[in-house]
Amino acid sequence: MTTKTMDEYALETQAIRCGHRRTHEQEHSIPIFATSSYVFSSAEEASLKFTGKQPGNIYSRFTNPTVDAFQQRLAALEKGERCLAFASGMAAIQAVGMGLLEAGDHVVCSRSVFGNTLLLFQNFFGKFGVQTDFVDLTDMDAWESAIKPNTRFLFVETPSNPLITLVDIKALSDIAHRHDSLLIVDNVFCTPALQTPLTLGADLVVHSATKYLDGQGRCVGGAVVGSNELIEQYIYPFLRTGGASMSPFNAWTFLSGLETLSLRMQAHSDSALKLAQWLNKQPNVEKVNYPGLADHPQHQLATQQQSHFGGVISFEIKGDKDNAWALIDSTRLLSITANLGDVKSTITHPATTTHGRLSAEARTAAGIKDNLVRISVGLENLEDIKNDLQSGLEYTL
Numbered sequence: 001m002t003t004k005t006m007d008e009y010a011l012e013t014q015a016i017r018c019g020h021r022r023t024h025e026q027e028h029s030i031p032i033f034a035t036s037s038y039v040f041s042s043a044e045e046a047s048l049k050f051t052g053k054q055p056g057n058i059y060s061r062f063t064n065p066t067v068d069a070f071q072q073r074l075a076a077l078e079k080g081e082r083c084l085a086f087a088s089g090m091a092a093i094q095a096v097g098m099g100l101l102e103a104g105d106h107v108v109c110s111r112s113v114f115g116n117t118l119l120l121f122q123n124f125f126g127k128f129g130v131q132t133d134f135v136d137l138t139d140m141d142a143w144e145s146a147i148k149p150n151t152r153f154l155f156v157e158t159p160s161n162p163l164i165t166l167v168d169i170k171a172l173s174d175i176a177h178r179h180d181s182l183l184i185v186d187n188v189f190c191t192p193a194l195q196t197p198l199t200l201g202a203d204l205v206v207h208s209a210t211k212y213l214d215g216q217g218r219c220v221g222g223a224v225v226g227s228n229e230l231i232e233q234y235i236y237p238f239l240r241t242g243g244a245s246m247s248p249f250n251a252w253t254f255l256s257g258l259e260t261l262s263l264r265m266q267a268h269s270d271s272a273l274k275l276a277q278w279l280n281k282q283p284n285v286e287k288v289n290y291p292g293l294a295d296h297p298q299h300q301l302a303t304q305q306q307s308h309f310g311g312v313i314s315f316e317i318k319g320d321k322d323n324a325w326a327l328i329d330s331t332r333l334l335s336i337t338a339n340l341g342d343v344k345s346t347i348t349h350p351a352t353t354t355h356g357r358l359s360a361e362a363r364t365a366a367g368i369k370d371n372l373v374r375i376s377v378g379l380e381n382l383e384d385i386k387n388d389l390q391s392g393l394e395y396t397l
């Protein structure tokens with residue numbers, strides 16, 4: 001029998017075992033290293049560590065053993081060489097931009113990305129001379145023709161929010177690389193338990209750990225994962241200098257979240273599929289967006305690219321905004337909040353919350369109608385979730 005190294009173990013094992021370097025105290029669970037700095041045995045050692053000639057802890061803005069354990073674990077799950085943790089998902093995306101871009105560069109971004117991602121590229125990187133064009137997520141010709149000689153990267157979320165639309169990551173990475181650009185994938189909706197974009201050609205993966213990686217709605221955090229080369233050259237210098245680091249307490253919380261990630265994602269996906277099938281049969285439901293349904297236009301792609309279909313569903317009900325609001329207000333169990341990826345089911349009205357800052361025309365162009373409702377399916381008993389929605393779905397127009 002041969003002994004396996006950590007990267008030969010399956011994802012479930014890595015999610016539990018990776019990253020912990022046990023200290024002389026022989027602890028079984030990873031400790032929280034609540035220390036801002038570290039001591040050196042001599043002036044020479046301090047100098048060697050500060051100049052990077054010797055590895056080791058220096059200062060917790062960029063070296064902390066608890067944060068490092070989280071980074072190693074997530075890198076293993078995403079099949080990347082190196083991961084860096086950040087204070088939030090947005091701080092991670094900001095670091096990708098600050099690290100990779102310079103004035104005069106160009107970005108092509110999916111139109112269907114998290115609202116703050118859109119604002120970050122448009123309003124903030126825009127201020128420093130970086131221009132971003134937004135394209136339809138599924139339109140491969142639009143992606144390719146938007147690329148210019150100065151396009152540094154393509155940025156995408158798949159599946160997207162709130163219409164749960166996918167893009168073929170392999171095909172998009174081929175387009176990016178043909179034009180000497182990089183592909184950045186926000187993997188928040190699937191997590192590495194369902195999809196590993198780096199194995200499909202993506203160059204960097206970004207995360208909001210706030211969602212499924214934690215899984216219980218406790219902490220805000222983010223991460224960037226990729227090759228040693230990209231992370232070392234472009235992302236690490238910005239983390240060290242820019243300073244939007246993850247706290248050791250949050251890293252410790254996310255480490256325990258990762259331990260149950262695979263089980264949770266399977267359970268979220270199983271419930272979401274059954275709920276989507278049930279919603280599809282309700283007389284007042286007009287259309288259900290969920291790639292696990294056989295009639296979803298991208299069911300085939302979802303089957304190839306993902307191991308399960310994920311925990312988020314959206315659907316259009318008969319009527320308009322008032323009917324959507326009435327359904328949301330009729331629930332007693334589901335939480336009315338835009339957060340997702342929690343063991344608690346959440347229900348939201350995208351047109352007046354997450355996408356409420358868009359103009360009516362922009363919302364229509366994006367396919368986000370007033371009768372659209374989104375549910376992040378949690379891990380409560382499925383019959384209880386259905387019962388909670390049932391009465392709100394029984395109305396006559």
Ligand SMILES: *Cc1c(COP(=O)(O)O)cnc(C)c1O
Nearest residue numbers: 088089090114186188208210221
């Ligand atoms: C929440 C979210 C983010 C931003 O993450 P924060 O941790 O809230 O900063 C980015 N992308 C997606 C898809 C998200 O859902």
